Amino acid sequence: xxxxxxxxxxxxxxxxxxxxxxxxxxxxxxxxxxxxxxxxxxxxxxxxxxxxxxxxxxxxxxxxxxxxxxxxxxxxxxxxxxxxxxxxxxxxxxxxxxxxxxxxxxxxxxxxxxxxxxxxxxxxxxxxxxxxxxxxxxxxxxxxxxxxxxxxxxxxxxxxxxxxxxxxxxxxxxxxxxxxxxxxxxxxxxxxxxxxxxxxxxxxxxxxxxxxxxxxxxxxxxxxxxxxxxxxxxxxxxxxxxxxxxx
Amino acid sequence: xxxxxxxxxxxxxxxxxxxxxxxxxxxxxxxxxxxxxxxxxxxxxxxxxxxxxxxxxxxxxxxxxxxxxxxxxxxxxxxxxxxxxxxxxxxxxxxxxxxxxxxxxxxxxxxxxxxxxxxxxxxxxxxxxxxxxxxxxxxxxxxxxxxxxxxxxxxxxxxxxxxxxxxxxxxxxxxxxxxxxxxxxxxxxxxxxxxxxxxxxxxxxxxxxxxxxxxxxxxxxxxxxxxxxxxxxxxxxxxxxxxxxxxxxxxxxxxxxxxxxxxxxxxxxxxxxxxxxxxxxxxxxxxxxxxxxxxxxxxxxxxxxxxxxxxxxxxxxxxxxxxxx
Ligand SMILES: Cc1cc2nc3c(=O)[nH]c(=O)nc-3n(C[C@H](O)[C@H](O)[C@H](O)COP(=O)(O)OP(=O)(O)OC[C@H]3O[C@@H](n4cnc5c(N)ncnc54)[C@H](O)[C@@H]3O)c2cc1C
Ligand SMILES: Nc1ncnc2c1ncn2[C@@H]1O[C@H](COP(=O)(O)O)[C@@H](O)[C@H]1O
Numbered sequence: 001x002x003x004x005x006x007x008x009x010x011x012x013x014x015x016x017x018x019x020x021x022x023x024x025x026x027x028x029x030x031x032x033x034x035x036x037x038x039x040x041x042x043x044x045x046x047x048x049x050x051x052x053x054x055x056x057x058x059x060x061x062x063x064x065x066x067x068x069x070x071x072x073x074x075x076x077x078x079x080x081x082x083x084x085x086x087x088x089x090x091x092x093x094x095x096x097x098x099x100x101x102x103x104x105x106x107x108x109x110x111x112x113x114x115x116x117x118x119x120x121x122x123x124x125x126x127x128x129x130x131x132x133x134x135x136x137x138x139x140x141x142x143x144x145x146x147x148x149x150x151x152x153x154x155x156x157x158x159x160x161x162x163x164x165x166x167x168x169x170x171x172x173x174x175x176x177x178x179x180x181x182x183x184x185x186x187x188x189x190x191x192x193x194x195x196x197x198x199x200x201x202x203x204x205x206x207x208x209x210x211x212x213x214x215x216x217x218x219x220x221x222x223x224x225x226x227x228x229x230x231x232x233x234x235x236x237x238x239x240x241x242x243x244x245x246x247x
Numbered sequence: 248x249x250x251x252x253x254x255x256x257x258x259x260x261x262x263x264x265x266x267x268x269x270x271x272x273x274x275x276x277x278x279x280x281x282x283x284x285x286x287x288x289x290x291x292x293x294x295x296x297x298x299x300x301x302x303x304x305x306x307x308x309x310x311x312x313x314x315x316x317x318x319x320x321x322x323x324x325x326x327x328x329x330x331x332x333x334x335x336x337x338x339x340x341x342x343x344x345x346x347x348x349x350x351x352x353x354x355x356x357x358x359x360x361x362x363x364x365x366x367x368x369x370x371x372x373x374x375x376x377x378x379x380x381x382x383x384x385x386x387x388x389x390x391x392x393x394x395x396x397x398x399x400x401x402x403x404x405x406x407x408x409x410x411x412x413x414x415x416x417x418x419x420x421x422x423x424x425x426x427x428x429x430x431x432x433x434x435x436x437x438x439x440x441x442x443x444x445x446x447x448x449x450x451x452x453x454x455x456x457x458x459x460x461x462x463x464x465x466x467x468x469x470x471x472x473x474x475x476x477x478x479x480x481x482x483x484x485x486x487x488x489x490x491x492x493x494x495x496x497x498x499x500x501x502x503x504x505x506x507x508x509x510x511x512x513x514x515x516x517x518x519x520x521x522x523x524x525x526x527x528x529x530x531x532x533x534x535x536x537x538x539x540x541x542x543x544x545x546x547x548x549x550x551x552x553x554x555x556x557x558x559x560x561x562x563x564x565x566x567x568x569x570x571x572x
Binding site: 013037038041121123126127128129130131133134135137139141142143145150159160161162164169170171176179180184212213215216217220224225227228230231232233234237240244247 | 258318321346351354380386387392430435439494501507525531542544550563
């Protein structure tokens with residue numbers, strides 16, 4: 001069973017975010033790009049399933065929409081254990097344009113399921129997975145915290161407001177995964193890094209798509225007032241109640 | 248024309264979020280001279296729905312059919328789409344949580360409507376539609392425009408407030424036409440979670456980090472939470488080490504929450520942790536290290552040993568809550 005992992009790239013979480021061109025564009029000069037943390041967990045789990053003899057997963061492919069600067073990140077994904085990576089050669093503009101590129105590539109490809117992270121830590125959309133499912137007319141299962149198998153049939157566990165549910169899907173599904181799908185990202189070992197060099201990394205052209213929304217300007221979040229340091233629990237309770245009026 | 252609000256149905260109950268969405272929609276509706284219609288899928292009593300009338304909603308469409316009590320994203324999307332057509336909705340609002348975001352992006356594709364999640368404020372313009380949203384895990388605020396005929400938004404919890412605005416609420420049954428109730432998704436098991444305050448909806452959250460040192464020590468945080476009617480949460484290493492359940496972990500790779508008060512106890516305040524709580528109205532840091540980064544983002548701080556402070560705090564709160572009654 002083949003599994004696709006949709007992977008986005010985001011600024012390393014500790015990077016300072018700055019803008020240029022009168023705050024209309026991200027200043028990417030000093031940004032270190034990393035695999036979106038959710039997608040790293042998704043990939044980790046997909047690769048684990050591939051090595052688990054009891055699971056039918058035997059092939060993991062990464063798909064990414066992005067320019068040439070993403071290639072080191074795709075190599076890292078291959079070093080973690082994916083068999084193949086495909087890069088759709090265009091800069092993402094919005095979730096719809098990105099999802100349409102992914103759907104065009106994935107349409108009709110035989111697979112068990114497609115995994116997306118809940119959101120990417122850049123424009124924070126939490127949208128591509130759901131859009132991809134609709135474009136492919138597949139079922140989408142969100143808040144997925146694990147995949148088990150009943151024979152060869154995947155059973156997805158999802159969190160719902162009042163508990164957990166296990167669902168089966170007839171046909172391929174888009175999974176939107178959250179924490180718990182894997183706990184810690186797999187760190188590539190030396191062998192992984194060596195073999196990644198010879199694994200296929202295909203680059204395919206993008207199609208023409210109009211985005212639905214436009215990011216026109218950025219600002220820093222409002223600066224927080226300075227912290228008020230207190231000396232006793234009594235002072236804290238009084239502040240929360242009389243000053244902040246939150247109790 | 249109207250503004251359509253998707254009402255989250257949690258076992259027949261409303262969430263505060265839906266009241267906020269209704270108030271947010273009403274503020275937009277007043278500017279545009281539209282009315283606010285809600286849509287609820289699955290069983291919910293009229294008495295419960297009536298509460299929405301206090302916050303500006305004037306009509307609710309209810310799809311009161313048990314077969315839809317189980318959420319199937321693909322089917323729900325089609326139901327909302329039909330409600331959009333029926334009400335000629337130009338703006339469609341969903342809660343900014345996993346359930347809203349399971350459906351809203353799908354609907355965006357069907358309607359070719361611009362989708363703007365994590366909205367922080369009322370729109371600053373309607374022509375073109377312009378609004379501010381969270382970006383870069385809270386490190387920036389983006390201004391986004393949509394030129395599409397319809398727009399789908401998910402305003403963040405606590406981004407607007409809860410002004411009352413009483414309306415005569417009319418409740419109508421709505422029967423969607425779903426040709427093949429989706430047989431592709433089959434429920435094979437379900438476990439209900441324990442009663443208690445759900446983290447995502449909590450007004451007050453008591454959260455512990457590695458400074459709590461062991462899983463047993465979280466008992467004192469649970470006591471404090473019980474006093475305050477709060478939910479409990481934790482930092483990522485605490486969940487990774489199994490001291491607390493994985494679904495309590497807050498932050499960039501965990502839950503993103505926006506309570507009124509967030510107590511960060513024995514939590515250093517790493518940027519990835521703060522990403523999950525930057526929407527909180529008030530952050531209280533309790534840490535033995537006066538230099539801990541949590542004090543750069545906190546509103547109130549107490550320096551000291553949590554093992555001494557937390558039980559004292561619990562006592563003071565208990566007295567305070569008692570006097571208030
Ligand atoms: C890609 C990525 C994603 C991440 N995502 C998340 C995330 O979603 N959520 C998250 O939480 N972390 C996340 N992290 C980890 C994050 O960087 C920090 O390592 C983590 O938040 C630290 O947890 P902590 O504050 O509990 O522990 P520590 O950093 O060890 O801090 C413990 C604190 O407790 C204080 N303390 C010790 N003893 C006491 C005492 N007796 N009384 C009071 N205070 C005391 C100490 O002074 C210290 O400040 C992520 C990291 C990466 C790289
Ligand atoms: N450029 C991209 N290429 C491939 N997958 C992406 C891309 N952007 C987003 N995704 C996928 O969609 C998920 C949600 O991203 P987003 O909707 O941008 O918050 C991510 O976790 C990825 O799985």
